[in-house]
Amino acid sequence: MTRTVVVVDDEPGLRRLLRLLLDRDGGFTVLAEAADGVAALEAVRTHDPDLLLLDLGLPGLDGLEVLEQLQGQPRPATVVLTGFTDETTHARACELGAAACLVKGTDFHRVVPTLHEVATSVG
Known part of the structure; x- marks a missing residue:
């Protein structure tokens, strides 16, 4: 089964790389x-994806504010991919509904497997 994803990051090069990884998978x-x-x-409102791959350090509304606005909705399941390394921020993202938090650079190799795990856990 193919899962649908919206990729959110303020860096165009990273968005392209993530799209390539997900397409290749x-x-x-x-x-x-x-x-x-x-x-x-x-x-998210337009496309109703299964999954949201979300950076936290975004212009305008940041990723935590996005999670707050999506809180309580059954979809999408959210995986955070962020440059923030502090546990307090990760814990807050999970409190707001993120299924997983990954750190850019150190956890990048885990993005695709984590998306698969989250997709499987939400059905």
């Missing part, structure tokens, strides 16, 4: 990309 279809929190919410 074959288990995901990237429906949209967004560079800021407002566009992320619009993409």
